[in-house]
Amino acid sequence: MRSCGRFQHDEISCSDAVATIIYKKKNREDYCSTYYSNKNFQDTYAFSIETLPSESTWDIPAHIxxxxxxxxxxxxxxxxxxxxNHKKGFNEEKFKRSKVTYSKCGTSGHDKKTCPNFAYPN
Incomplete structure (x- = not known):
């Protein structure tokens, strides 16, 4: 049996395990840490956290x-x-290309199909 290791790390089932649990008609909560339960989630946010006062009102000892x-x-x-021998980038010397010339007319910037000097029958 293959394991992605998610349960060992996070104690939460991966999608493949959840699919198997649903297929076997088992309760998903039985295969997950209680840390992720709905009750623990609600308990986490049950009380409010007071914000820090302005830094100008802090009482910091002189030795600190x-x-x-x-x-x-x-x-x-x-x-x-x-x-x-680092890998050279596209704009470095190794990748600079010379101008390609068309062999029939000896000029650059075009190919057989677009050569202005020769007309080929269609």
Missing amino acids: LKVIMIPPIARKQPARPPSN
Whole structure:
């Protein structure tokens, strides 16, 4: 049996499992974590959360205000060294095309069908 691993990670059934559960006429809630139940959802939003007051009214101790936060020293992660043969983009030298010339008349910008110098019967 193949598993996508969604239940192991999120504790919620994937669409294939839900289809099988419905086909077997089982209760979907039995195959899902109680964390996702309707009651827990309602309990989560049952009380209101008060917003923070304006920053100008905050009472911050002086010793906290003196602390200067600096970012941590970032280390270069180990990686494969870059190669000199990177893939060239469309506008780089490798992809620049030379002008194509029509071999019968030697001029560029057209082909056999649109050559102004030769008329071919239809």
